[in-house]
């Protein structure tokens with residue numbers, strides 16, 4: 001990363017009905033309560049990074065706070081997103097692949113969340129279907145996801 005600090009952007013304040021969704025109705029909040037330390041790659045006051053059984057080739061970065069998506073990030077959340085994306089992506093390239101893709105669709109849950117995807121050949125609809133089937137059958141995919149997540153977490157910690 002560059003040694004020159006980038007001035008923080010001036011971010012608009014956006015409110016939305018989706019950002020006011022209660023925690024009881026939120027699938028991500030429910031998932032975060034169920035996650036074990038094996039599922040989590042990184043935690044901070046503002047962000048969590050985790051893996052899931054149905055997407056073992058992906059680490060998801062999500063705000064802890066409900067919001068309406070990218071344009072609703074606070075300045076502090078936005079300031080942490082860049083370095084966190086680079087740190088997790090860099091660790092993923094050391095563990096899994098030479099490329100990492102960052103995508104954010106922000107559908108379905110009321111947290112800004114972005115997926116860091118590996119460029120592994122398993123990223124195809126057929127592989128996804130097979131992995132979902134296997135995850136449901138024997139939990140193998142989550143074991144693989146957790147092992148990969150553990151390596152990424154260890155690498156992040158070793159890098160400070």
Ligand SMILES: [Zn+2]
Nearest residue numbers: 023026028029
């Ligand atoms: Zn939530």
